[in-house]
Amino acid sequence: MVTWIKDPAVAWTGNKNKASRGVLVSEGRILELVEESPQAEFDEIYDASGLVLIPGLINCHHHFYQTLTRALPAALNKELFPWLASLYPVWSNLTEHSVRASTRTAVCELLLSGCTTTVDHHYVFSEALNRAIDVQAEEIQSLGIRAVLTRGSMSLSQENGGLPPSNVVQAEDVILKESQRLIDQWHDRSEGAMLQIALAPCSPFSVTEELMSASAQLALEKKVLLHTHLAETSGENSFCEKLYGCRPLDYLERVGWLSSKVWLAHGIHFSPEEIQRIGSAKTGICHCPSSNMMLASGLCPVQELRAAGAAVGLGVDGSSSNDSSNLMQELRQAYLLQRLRLGAEQFSHIDALELATKEGARLLNREDIGQIREGACADLALFGTDELRFAGAHDLLAALVLSGAHRAQAVMVGGEWRVRNGELVDVDLQEILENQKKAALALI
Numbered sequence: 001m002v003t004w005i006k007d008p009a010v011a012w013t014g015n016k017n018k019a020s021r022g023v024l025v026s027e028g029r030i031l032e033l034v035e036e037s038p039q040a041e042f043d044e045i046y047d048a049s050g051l052v053l054i055p056g057l058i059n060c061h062h063h064f065y066q067t068l069t070r071a072l073p074a075a076l077n078k079e080l081f082p083w084l085a086s087l088y089p090v091w092s093n094l095t096e097h098s099v100r101a102s103t104r105t106a107v108c109e110l111l112l113s114g115c116t117t118t119v120d121h122h123y124v125f126s127e128a129l130n131r132a133i134d135v136q137a138e139e140i141q142s143l144g145i146r147a148v149l150t151r152g153s154m155s156l157s158q159e160n161g162g163l164p165p166s167n168v169v170q171a172e173d174v175i176l177k178e179s180q181r182l183i184d185q186w187h188d189r190s191e192g193a194m195l196q197i198a199l200a201p202c203s204p205f206s207v208t209e210e211l212m213s214a215s216a217q218l219a220l221e222k223k224v225l226l227h228t229h230l231a232e233t234s235g236e237n238s239f240c241e242k243l244y245g246c247r248p249l250d251y252l253e254r255v256g257w258l259s260s261k262v263w264l265a266h267g268i269h270f271s272p273e274e275i276q277r278i279g280s281a282k283t284g285i286c287h288c289p290s291s292n293m294m295l296a297s298g299l300c301p302v303q304e305l306r307a308a309g310a311a312v313g314l315g316v317d318g319s320s321s322n323d324s325s326n327l328m329q330e331l332r333q334a335y336l337l338q339r340l341r342l343g344a345e346q347f348s349h350i351d352a353l354e355l356a357t358k359e360g361a362r363l364l365n366r367e368d369i370g371q372i373r374e375g376a377c378a379d380l381a382l383f384g385t386d387e388l389r390f391a392g393a394h395d396l397l398a399a400l401v402l403s404g405a406h407r408a409q410a411v412m413v414g415g416e417w418r419v420r421n422g423e424l425v426d427v428d429l430q431e432i433l434e435n436q437k438k439a440a441l442a443l444i
């Protein structure tokens with residue numbers, strides 16, 4: 001079956017290619033970019049007139065389970081460490097059922113915002129949650145989004161100088177054994193992979209140095225990526241200096257993590273010299289603007305990191321510090337925040353779109369997603385502009401960012417429609433909302 005996504009109002013490919021009359025899609029791939037008329041035969045037409053076509057968005061950092069603790073009174077108006085301390089006891093009540101409900105909620109919200117690839121970082125493994133990543137993998141497959149599920153971990157409890165309480169940390173041999181099992185069971189190494197696994201010890205203040213090193217070794221052996229939080233707050237710098245005798249980036253290098261096979265959530269508190277080291281290593285940074293503003297963590301030096309050679313992607317972060325999983329809205333937050341930091345001429349709507357598309361793909365070491373080009377995965381998002389917020393707009397691509405698009409009209413992942421006419425395909429949204437509500441109430 002060959003589908004012609006025909007005559008969008010605007011097509012932004014993310015590269016120099018033009019597709020003013022749309023694209024042909026076949027067997028999960030982009031077959032042809034159409035400029036005048038299609039060269040290949042086609043079987044059906046999707047009328048994209050009036051819509052803005054862009055590559056499907058890539059979300060590089062999330063904690064799906066946190067959709068269950070949105071706007072939680074105990075966590076309001078706090079910065080990172082006290083915010084975490086107020087939430088750990090609540091998260092220790094998570095069950096397989098609540099992980100399933102929250103995964104479905106987060107993925108549906110992401111899809112509706114034009115996201116076609118997402119990362120999740122699940123790091124709370126209480127006794128009842130051994131199968132948390134398996135549950136997520138099942139739901140990811142059922143909903144049809146492309147994903148990198150990271151096996152998070154915490155092993156440094158309060159008694160040993162860390163931040164989390166003992167009932168949410170695990171023994172390191174268990175963490176490593178489970179990490180290995182999950183890679184063997186779920187990680188797809190093929191081009192066009194729909195599901196991959198990465199290893200993600202949570203942060204310098206919640207895992208030991210030994211676990212960081214052992215995870216790097218296992219990732220190297222298994223050829224998977226590594227992910228963690230780093231340089232999110234100035235408090236983390238002080239913590240690292242006190243516990244490890246160095247700054248977070250020195251610590252990262254010491255445990256074998258400064259490489260292009262690693263991406264870091266936040267990456268705010270770096271010195272100019274550290275930015276150069278990250279760029280030379282081609283380590284990825286996931287910018288999470290809403291979360292950084294919510295927790296007053298600071299401002300990520302996005303353009304400096306990019307100029308140094310780092311891949312800088314975009315993430316909504318967990319929904320306890322956002323508290324939304326809308327990637328298109330996040331793109332606008334990045335646009336506004338970086339302009340405030342750098343000046344209006346230094347960060348355009350194209351820069352913001354690039355973070356959420358091809359830069360995110362580079363961060364995830366993927367060449368098959370993030371751009372519209374022949375042979376790439378058919379991951380596409382189409383946004384309508386027939387709303388009051390766009391009325392009178394001249395440059396419709398810029399308007400998606402400036403006027404604040406928030407819901408896609410159509411979304412395709414690997415050639416399959418997951419959103420059509422602004423609605424999820426074959427998903428009972430009401431059931432998802434009810435389950436989520438019950439699961440959230442059961443946590444507190």
Ligand SMILES: [Zn+2]
Nearest residue numbers: 229265317318
């Ligand atoms: Zn996070």
